[in-house]
Amino acid sequence: MTDANRQIVLAELPQDKLAASHFRLTSAARPAPAEGEVLVKTLYVSLDAANRAWMQGATYRSALKAGDVMAGGALAEVVESRAANLAPGDLVFADTGWQEWAALPARHLTKIPRLDPLTHLISVYGVAGLTAYYGLLECGRPKAGDTVVVSAAAGSVGAIVGQIAKIKGARTVGIAGGAAKCALLKSELGFDEAVDYKAGDVRRALRAACPDGINVYFDNVGGDIFEACLFNMAEHGRIACCGALSQYDGAAPRAGPRGVPGLIVTKRLTLTGFIVSDFYATRDQAVAELQGWVASGQLKVHEDVIDGLENLPGALVGLLAGENVGKRMVKVG
Amino acid sequence: MTDANRQIVLAELPQDKLAASHFRLTSAARPAPAEGEVLVKTLYVSLDAANRAWMQGATYRSALKAGDVMAGGALAEVVESRAANLAPGDLVFADTGWQEWAALPARHLTKIPRLDPLTHLISVYGVAGLTAYYGLLECGRPKAGDTVVVSAAAGSVGAIVGQIAKIKGARTVGIAGGAAKCALLKSELGFDEAVDYKAGDVRRALRAACPDGINVYFDNVGGDIFEACLFNMAEHGRIACCGALSQYDGAAPRAGPRGVPGLIVTKRLTLTGFIVSDFYATRDQAVAELQGWVASGQLKVHEDVIDGLENLPGALVGLLAGENVGKRMVKVG
Numbered sequence: 001m002t003d004a005n006r007q008i009v010l011a012e013l014p015q016d017k018l019a020a021s022h023f024r025l026t027s028a029a030r031p032a033p034a035e036g037e038v039l040v041k042t043l044y045v046s047l048d049a050a051n052r053a054w055m056q057g058a059t060y061r062s063a064l065k066a067g068d069v070m071a072g073g074a075l076a077e078v079v080e081s082r083a084a085n086l087a088p089g090d091l092v093f094a095d096t097g098w099q100e101w102a103a104l105p106a107r108h109l110t111k112i113p114r115l116d117p118l119t120h121l122i123s124v125y126g127v128a129g130l131t132a133y134y135g136l137l138e139c140g141r142p143k144a145g146d147t148v149v150v151s152a153a154a155g156s157v158g159a160i161v162g163q164i165a166k167i168k169g170a171r172t173v174g175i176a177g178g179a180a181k182c183a184l185l186k187s188e189l190g191f192d193e194a195v196d197y198k199a200g201d202v203r204r205a206l207r208a209a210c211p212d213g214i215n216v217y218f219d220n221v222g223g224d225i226f227e228a229c230l231f232n233m234a235e236h237g238r239i240a241c242c243g244a245l246s247q248y249d250g251a252a253p254r255a256g257p258r259g260v261p262g263l264i265v266t267k268r269l270t271l272t273g274f275i276v277s278d279f280y281a282t283r284d285q286a287v288a289e290l291q292g293w294v295a296s297g298q299l300k301v302h303e304d305v306i307d308g309l310e311n312l313p314g315a316l317v318g319l320l321a322g323e324n325v326g327k328r329m330v331k332v333g
Numbered sequence: 334m335t336d337a338n339r340q341i342v343l344a345e346l347p348q349d350k351l352a353a354s355h356f357r358l359t360s361a362a363r364p365a366p367a368e369g370e371v372l373v374k375t376l377y378v379s380l381d382a383a384n385r386a387w388m389q390g391a392t393y394r395s396a397l398k399a400g401d402v403m404a405g406g407a408l409a410e411v412v413e414s415r416a417a418n419l420a421p422g423d424l425v426f427a428d429t430g431w432q433e434w435a436a437l438p439a440r441h442l443t444k445i446p447r448l449d450p451l452t453h454l455i456s457v458y459g460v461a462g463l464t465a466y467y468g469l470l471e472c473g474r475p476k477a478g479d480t481v482v483v484s485a486a487a488g489s490v491g492a493i494v495g496q497i498a499k500i501k502g503a504r505t506v507g508i509a510g511g512a513a514k515c516a517l518l519k520s521e522l523g524f525d526e527a528v529d530y531k532a533g534d535v536r537r538a539l540r541a542a543c544p545d546g547i548n549v550y551f552d553n554v555g556g557d558i559f560e561a562c563l564f565n566m567a568e569h570g571r572i573a574c575c576g577a578l579s580q581y582d583g584a585a586p587r588a589g590p591r592g593v594p595g596l597i598v599t600k601r602l603t604l605t606g607f608i609v610s611d612f613y614a615t616r617d618q619a620v621a622e623l624q625g626w627v628a629s630g631q632l633k634v635h636e637d638v639i640d641g642l643e644n645l646p647g648a649l650v651g652l653l654a655g656e657n658v659g660k661r662m663v664k665v666g
Contacts, residue, residue, distance in 0.1 A: 226593075241597040257588075258588055261604070262577040262580055269605075270605045272603045272604075274601055
């Protein structure tokens, strides 16, 4: 055990598509926790499309700058504590950034119960699973018999949204890129129908897949797919606005989808934007319900674990290109 | 009393801006009601931006075709009845179209209690007032202290939205075109602030008028003003999507506002499209509450009554150009 702390720095802000060359591997001294802080060891870093959005400007967090250690949430273990609420050995989920060690103020950290496998704390019981759970149930509000459409359907959130929608008695249609992924949506992830957005006219394909219209659209991508769904919504449909992946990896977002707000009015739609942490007051109940579905086999967990801190840049670039199925994370320590 | 029935026909569908020349005054025989129908005499025709939207394609009603008698809602009086639910002398609000007489199936018509002045049945207790009432209270849900922004603020709906928002303890900002109208928003309609969208950068003017952001935006116009509001929304803000006036008088709607859905997510906004008739189950309570506010002087009624069936085309063209203050209608009979 040395005193080094390997880090990945965002060396340069991307002007357009993010590439691994925007990052730099470096090493710093392991930090010492100040009073009220804990020293944590990074175990698994979560890869999320939002990582890219943070480079575009302020969102729900301040924008990243060139030279910053790349930000990112991770499952981490407390190694040294100078705070009353945490002790060595405790697990936390924290914005450690892309580095092996971090000294963090303890007051915003909450101990997470340990369970096996640890990776589930990042996937189904972590941000991905809770985002799917709250976004679908609180914002989408599917009823039995509804048609629920999810974009980025093979991704960490989409794969769980589809399964929860099935548990709630809905008919599910997943949107993903490529024939292979679409086959997998039906064979592995339990979707009733799949739409390949790389195969041509998404609006027409959705109309065929959703003859009675879309009652709930869980939007992970924005852009043209959002527009195609908007035109296929049923009256009184709900759109859960979770993210705009299609808009993150480029310059500033383009003009928005046609049909806003005209179709929102005539179809009497409700669009709700949400961020998972807004719902954390009831996180324990949500995790308990997810655990029940996993235990009964109704909810299958799909993870994509890559090994090694140095592989983080490539893992994020690949995630933005849609190469993962299920929750992507990088094992660091 | 002759047997003639003067009518205004939509002679030609507009390809771009609507003009009076798209209409033609004509005369037909007065219709005779069939079994189950009533013959009504048109008293006041309501002018609404939606009249123009009906020419673009199917909305919540089927699209208008060239050669149709122009559609339009009106306050009308039953003159002859072949239905059990209505008798001569009863008042109804019906899609009579732009004509002096209409024979209509009685089963979708409801008798309206007579009150003085009759014009209030079209303005504050009609579609305009109820649209303002339900859109603001059910979709916008303002709380005391909120900043409420309304576009087309001097129009039939906007003028009432602003006043109800004040009654609910909100701070109100109206958007309208031109210095004269903006002055009137503050002097006559009770708005706290006014933004002139013809005077330049609306996004910046809104930022100045709403330093803490917009909690509720009541959208009548869509387009660039919608976008400017979207960028100024406060977190957890609500947008009541009532109409897209800016998009009706032209060819097909353009690309949508930037920031959709990205800003919906990061600001956790809720957008709700609505059509007033969805709420008609509770119309009696709404009218009673509106009557209370009018009686107490908290809600002032602004009407713009034009005389003569032949003036309907010009009245609609002028409404689309924003020349009216308050509810515009045409006295026909």
